[in-house]
Amino acid sequence: MKSLKILLPAILLLIISSSCDKLDDFNLSGTIFIEDPYYPGLPIYSEWGYNTFGAYIDRKPFVSTSDDLPVKVIVNSDTLNIILRGHMGSENVDLKFSIKGFSPQTYYDLTELDNTSFNLKEAGRAVTLKTGNVTTALNLIEGELIIKKVQRLYVDEELSRTIMSGYFNLKTFLNDEPIAISQGRYDLGIGYENFYNL
Structure with missing residues (x-):
């Protein structure tokens, strides 16, 4: 009976401490996928x-996906490149937007793009x-990238990352056939691990 009184609190303490470790492991670069009820298979806009x-x-x-870093932002001289990395079925897919004339020095300079299309x-x-x-330079019929909101995220009064959210849509040709990339939406954290100024 005495050993049970000692063993039970020890087990409880072990359970509590292991759950605290899991909370400590949470980081801001994780992916949270909440499916859009109106557009099955896509995340909600947030x-x-x-x-x-x-x-x-x-x-x-x-x-x-939670397996890959969803975005890389690469600045080459005067061109901003935003690379979205994910999957379509079982295939790896990258979609890269290149914007000439904007070259932020750091990820917190991305706030200059707030409310821009x-x-x-x-x-x-x-x-x-x-x-x-297979990489294809797309010959666009039409297309728009909307950067609706760019905000800085501070943790303990220190800049942790910049959050960039918005929409994109385009029509193009692929294999000599017109296709649409539609209902595009993104909500991405950009920080030290995925911003490069080369």
């Missing part, structure tokens, strides 16, 4: 830094689609 994106490529969901057909804009190992 501005909370859920690290998700999604779009239909000819009605097939192209979405971020880009006509992707204008000069200095490019979109590429990589499916598996």
Whole structure:
């Protein structure tokens, strides 16, 4: 009976401490996928830094996963490149938006893009689609990238990351056939691990 009184609190303490470790392991770069009830297979639109994106490529969901870093932002001289990395079915897919004329020095400079939209057909804009190992520079019929909200996230009064949220849609040709990339939405945390100024 005495050993049971000692053993029971020890087990309880072990359970509590292991659950605290799991809370400590939570990090802000994790993915939270909440499915949109109106657009099955896609995440809801949010501005909370859920690290998700999604779009239909000819009605097939192209979405971020918890296995891959969903976004990389790469600045090459005067061009901002936003690369969305995810899956469409079992295939790895990257969608890259290139915007010439904007070259932030750090990820917190991305707030200059708050409430901005880009006509992707204008000069200095490019979109590429990589499916598996095949990369295609898209010849756009029309396209728009909307950066609706860019905000800085502070943790304990220190800048942790920049959250960028918005929409995208485009029509293009793939294998000589017109396709649509529609209902595109993203809510992404950008910080030290996925922002590169080369």
